[in-house]
Amino acid sequence: MTMSLGRRAVGVPPARPITAGREAGEMVAEGVCAWFGKRLVLEDVTLTMARNEVTALIGPSGCGKSTFLRILNRMHETIDGAQLAGTVSLNGTDIYGLEQRAVEVRRHIGMVFQRPNPFPAMTIAQNVLSGLRFNRLRVANPDEVVEEALVKAGLWNEVRNRLKALGGDLSGGQQQRLCIARALALRPSVLLMDEPCSALDPTSTRRIEQTIGDISHEVTVVIVTHNMQQAQRVSDRCAFFLAGEDEPGRVVEEGPTEQMFGNPDDPRTRDYVNGQFG
Amino acid sequence: MERAGSVAYGTITSEIRPGDGTPLEPRLVVTRRTRSDLWFRGTAYSAGTVVLLVLGLIGLFLALQSWPALHYMGLRFLTTPAWVPQSQHGHPASFGIGVAGIGTVIVAVIALVVAVPFSFGAALFISEYAPRTLLGVLPFKSALTSVVDLMAAVPSIIYGLWGLLVLEPHMIGLSRWMSDHLGFIPILKVPRGDSIYTGSFFIGGVLVGIMLLPIVTSLSREIFSLTPVAEREAALSLGASRARVIRDVVLPFGKGGLVGAVMLGLGRALGEAIAVATVISLSFVHNWHIVSPGANSIPALIADLFGSGGKLGREGMLAAGLVLFVFTLVVNTLASVVVGRTRARTR
Incomplete structure (x- = not known):
């Protein structure tokens, strides 16, 4: 109690639980900095990821996009020596607030990784339900949850007859969609995707881009991508990250995708989106 | 089937003519090893064999050396609780x-x-x-x-x-x-x-x-x-x-x-x-x-x-x-x- 009083005194909104799923959330990052050990890798990033929009984080390798993404669901802190500054809020609640538990935060902010990482020893259905299991959430109708999530991820038709097959037996593209289904089964408000197609073939990539379009009406999507066409195809807004030599990554420019690609303010953005470097 | 030519270079073991009734046979492929590879393989093989050999010899040594005792006691060796290997007070070992x-x-x-x-x-x-x-x-x-x-x-x-x-x-x-x-x-x-x-x-x-x-x-x-x-x-x-x-x-x-x-x-x-x-x-x-x-x-x-x-x-x-x-x-x-x-x- 004293703790929250103290926090109010410095102007932080009172503690309240993160709004539970079923609808997309708005994420706001303010003045985010990140360190690994003593090395500053990300400096002063302020970015709003609006409800129901797809925000693409673009930029050359090593400019802090993935680090920023992992800060958005508190995965950053799982790395030894990782530190951060600034605030990140979901629907107005600071996810790094002292009263917030990281496991709870991650439940509402799902993540899909660069390499498909289904649990190889679990069946397809178990993979989809694993998030519910980890959080001890019971559902009356697990079969429906499995179907719904797989449909959303665009995988249902391919696996409907072999839900008991192992997750590791699927092809790479299918595994990645299984990972998306697994994240969606928890009904997150935000879905973070870290180069979800970089290990996949063009057909699988297209399917996943389709999926992103389909789900964006119910979940806010933040996607890191190296593929400029992909950023153009799937995103509503873009943020361009750039790091100078021996300098931390910063956001050079952000704005509606159309403008970022058509008429960027910063010459560096123009060069990058036109493939001049990176 | 005749195998013409040197095996070392890989030979065609049969001509592949699909459709004429002769069964398809895979081609013989031989990997030629370089001298250093052969030498290394040899060393590794013999090291591996020595390990097995030593294990086998230990077993053999134990079996041979213990044979008189096992022969003397028979299967009772496994069940006899006592350890009196010399006859005492008229009782046999x-x-x-x-x-x-x-x-x-x-x-x-x-x-x-x-x-x-x-x-x-x-x-x-x-x-x-x-x-x-x-x-x-x-x-x-x-x-x-x-x-x-x-x-x-x-x-x-x-x-x-x-x-x-x-x-x-x-x-x-x-x-x-x-x-x-x-x-x-x-x-x-x-x-x-x-x-x-x-x-x-x-x-x-x-x-x-x-x-x-x-x-x-x-x-x-x-x-x-x-x-x-x-x-x-x-x-x-x-x-x-x-x-x-x-x-x-x-x-x-x-x-x-x-x-x-x-x-x-x-x-x-x-x-x-x-x-x-x-x-x-x-x-x-x-x-x-x-x-x-x-x-x-x-x-x-x-x-x-x-x-x-x-x-x-x-x-x-x-x-x-x-x-x-x-x-x-x-x-x-x-x-x-x-x-x-x-x-x-x-x-």
């Missing part, structure tokens, strides 16, 4: 591993019961919970790892002496408590309701268990740390707590390896001689009360009595060694079968 064989297993089982939970716990702590550094400077994790490995380097006899002088006095109270309060379990009872509680299977087993800690901890820590980061992060990103990650990712992944670690520990426990011989009171009567004095095991028997009992006694010792040899071989083979199976099923 009679010896066997009836007590020692079972005792070996009892010591090993107690050792595993003590060692496995502590080892898994310690390994999980080091791999999952221990911070890399304390106060930002002291290398905590690597220090713990080296201390554990160092424990494995302490010689058996030191453990034996420590067991006799330090551990045993401290175990007497626990032994008495167990027989007083858990005496309804037959093996924890003591005859006549009281005892001096020294030199027992229990103390020997606990000591061996402590000796197993570093091995089992080290192996299982290694296995836990092999858990793919991708799977850990997948679970974390779905809101799993650390305990959940351990339960649903780390342990299922390590299953096969953990069985292997336990089995290797078992192999070590079965063969431990000096430390056991130091703390137990050698007994040739079946003693099912594990906290009361009187214990036996094949390696301890050999360590205590080798060289006594004349020629037949020596041959009998080697026969006991042969049984132990075969037994540990079987345990280790089973272990590798189990490990192979579990891995195949999960991967």
Whole structure:
């Protein structure tokens, strides 16, 4: 109690639980900095990821996009020596607030990784339900949850007859969609995707881009991508990250995708989106 | 089918003519090895063969040397409790591993019961919970790892002496408590309701268990740390707590390896001689009360009595060694079968 009083005194909104799923959330990052050990890798990033929009984080390798993404669901802190500054809020609640538990935060902010990482020893259905299991959430109708999530991820038709097959037996593209289904089964408000197609073939990539379009009406999507066409195809807004030599990554420019690609303010953005470097 | 030309360059074993009725045959492909490759292969092959050869020769040596004793006692060697390899007072020589064989297993089982939970716990702590550094400077994790490995380097006899002088006095109270309060379990009872509680299977087993800690901890820590980061992060990103990650990712992944670690520990426990011989009171009567004095095991028997009992006694010792040899071989083979199976099923 004293703790929250103290926090109010410095102007932080009172503690309240993160709004539970079923609808997309708005994420706001303010003045985010990140360190690994003593090395500053990300400096002063302020970015709003609006409800129901797809925000693409673009930029050359090593400019802090993935680090920023992992800060958005508190995965950053799982790395030894990782530190951060600034605030990140979901629907107005600071996810790094002292009263917030990281496991709870991650439940509402799902993540899909660069390499498909289904649990190889679990069946397809178990993979989809694993998030519910980890959080001890019971559902009356697990079969429906499995179907719904797989449909959303665009995988249902391919696996409907072999839900008991192992997750590791699927092809790479299918595994990645299984990972998306697994994240969606928890009904997150935000879905973070870290180069979800970089290990996949063009057909699988297209399917996943389709999926992103389909789900964006119910979940806010933040996607890191190296593929400029992909950023153009799937995103509503873009943020361009750039790091100078021996300098931390910063956001050079952000704005509606159309403008970022058509008429960027910063010459560096123009060069990058036109493939001049990176 | 005629094979023309030099085999070394790879030849066509049949002409491929689909549709004319002749069956298709694969082409013979020969890999030509470079000289350095051949040389290295040769060295590696012979090193591998030498290992097998040595193992086989040890078995052969034991079998040949112990043959007179085995021939003399027959199958009774396995069941005879006493060890009297020279005729005494008109009784013919009679010896066997009836007590020692079972005792070996009892010591090993107690050792595993003590060692496995502590080892898994310690390994999980080091791999999952221990911070890399304390106060930002002291290398905590690597220090713990080296201390554990160092424990494995302490010689058996030191453990034996420590067991006799330090551990045993401290175990007497626990032994008495167990027989007083858990005496309804037959093996924890003591005859006549009281005892001096020294030199027992229990103390020997606990000591061996402590000796197993570093091995089992080290192996299982290694296995836990092999858990793919991708799977850990997948679970974390779905809101799993650390305990959940351990339960649903780390342990299922390590299953096969953990069985292997336990089995290797078992192999070590079965063969431990000096430390056991130091703390137990050698007994040739079946003693099912594990906290009361009187214990036996094949390696301890050999360590205590080798060289006594004349020629037949020596041959009998080697026969006991042969049984132990075969037994540990079987345990280790089973272990590798189990490990192979579990891995195949999960991967």
